Amino acid sequence: MYEIAQILNNNVVIIWDHGRQKAIAMGKGIAFQKKKGDFIAKKDIQNLFVLRNEQSEQNFSALLKDVPIDFITTSYEIVEHGKLKYRFPVQEYIYATLTDHIYFSYQRIMNHEYVTSMLPDLSEQYPVEYQIARDALTIIKNKLAIIMPAGEVANIAYHFINAKGITTQGxxxxxxxxxxxxxxxxxxxxxxxxxxxxxxxxxxxxxxxxxxxxxREPEELSSxxxxxxxxxxxxxxxxxxxxxxxxxxxxxxxxxxxxxxxxxxxxxxxxxxxxxxxxxxxx
Incomplete structure (x- = not known):
C-alpha cells in the first residue's frame, strides 16, 4: 500500500513509496473518491516514476505550472521505457527537457508554426538513441493521440544522446x-x-x-x-x-x-x- 501525498487528477497521484521517496503513480481511476493521506494498492498502479531527489521534485513541480499533466507523464514514460527496455542510462534533467520539448513541438504544430529541423542523421552512430526516439513517437500517439512529424525522431534522439549518463575524467x-x-x-x-x-x-x-x-561534448552539438x-x-x-x-x-x-x-x-x-x-x- 502507498500513501497519497497529492492528487493530480483521477488517474495520476503523487505517493510516498516504501523508502519515503515521492513518486508519480498512474492508473485508471486510481484516485477516484480518494484524498490526501488515503492509501493505494500496488496492484492498482500501472506506472510508477520515482522522484529520486529534491531536484527531481523541483523539476516536476516546475513542469506542472506550464505543461498539462498528460504530456508530463507521457514524457516520463518515454524516459522510463528507454531505461528499462534498452538499459539506457540518463541524467536526471532529461525528464524536464524532454517534456518541455515535446509540449513546445505540439504547440508549434497546433499553431501551424512547426518547422522540421534539419539535424544531421546520426542514427548509425547512435542506433539505440534513435530507436528510443522512434518508440517515443509511438508512445506519444498511443497516450496523447498526437501524430508527431517524422523529423521529431532526430530531435528526441538528440535529447537522449545529450543526456546519456556517462562519467568522464575531469x-x-x-x-x-x-x-x-x-x-x-x-x-x-x-x-x-x-x-x-x-x-x-x-x-x-x-x-x-x-x-x-x-x-555537452563538442561532437554532440547540433548543426x-x-x-x-x-x-x-x-x-x-x-x-x-x-x-x-x-x-x-x-x-x-x-x-x-x-x-x-x-x-x-x-x-x-x-x-x-x-x-x-x-x-x-x-x-
Whole structure:
C-alpha cells in the first residue's frame, strides 16, 4: 500500500513509496473518491516514476505550472521505457527537457508554426538513441493521440544522446567551470533586470537549458540548419531576447571555452522571450 501525498487528477497521484521517496503513480481511476493521506494498492498502479531527489521534485513541480499533466507523464514514460527496455542510462534533467520539448513541438504544430529541423542523421552512430526516439513517437500517439512529424525522431534522439549518463575524467573540473559560467550569466541577467523573482519556473528552466548546453561534448552539438529557419523571425520579432542570447553566448565562449551551435541561440532566445513577456505582463 502507498500513501497519497497529492492528487493530480483521477488517474495520476503523487505517493510516498516504501523508502519515503515521492513518486508519480498512474492508473485508471486510481484516485477516484480518494484524498490526501488515503492509501493505494500496488496492484492498482500501472506506472510508477520515482522522484529520486529534491531536484527531481523541483523539476516536476516546475513542469506542472506550464505543461498539462498528460504530456508530463507521457514524457516520463518515454524516459522510463528507454531505461528499462534498452538499459539506457540518463541524467536526471532529461525528464524536464524532454517534456518541455515535446509540449513546445505540439504547440508549434497546433499553431501551424512547426518547422522540421534539419539535424544531421546520426542514427548509425547512435542506433539505440534513435530507436528510443522512434518508440517515443509511438508512445506519444498511443497516450496523447498526437501524430508527431517524422523529423521529431532526430530531435528526441538528440535529447537522449545529450543526456546519456556517462562519467568522464575531469568531471569535477568541468563542473567547476559550469558553475562559474552560470554565476557570471546570472549576474549578467540581473544587470539586464532579469531575475528569478520574475518567474522562478521560467528562470530555472532557462538556467537548466544553459547548464546542459555547456555540459555537452563538442561532437554532440547540433548543426545550424534549424537556426536558419528562425533567425530572421527572431531578430525581427524578439530583438531584445535575441541580443541577450548572443551576449550569453559570448560569456559561455569566454568562461567555458566552447562555442555553441546557432541552434542554441534559437532555444535561448525563446526561453528569454518567455521571461521578458512574463515580466511585461506583471507590470
Amino acid at each position: 568531471r569535477s573540473s568541468k563542473l567547476s567551470v559550469i558553475k562559474d559560467t552560470l554565476t557570471e550569466i546570472s549576474q549578467f541577467l540581473q544587470a539586464q533586470d532579469i531575475s528569478r523573482d520574475e518567474d522562478g519556473n521560467l528562470y530555472d528552466r532557462l538556467m537548466i537549458h544553459i547548464k546542459y548546453a555547456i555540459d 545550424d540548419d534549424l537556426a536558419e529557419h528562425f533567425r530572421e523571425k527572431l531578430i525581427s520579432q524578439y530583438p531584445q531576447a535575441y541580443q541577450i542570447a548572443g551576449q550569453i553566448f559570448n560569456i559561455i565562449t569566454s568562461k567555458a571555452g566552447i562555442i555553441l551551435s546557432s541552434n542554441e541561440q534559437v532555444y535561448l532566445t525563446i526561453h528569454l522571450q518567455r521571461l521578458l513577456q512574463r515580466k511585461q505582463e506583471k507590470r
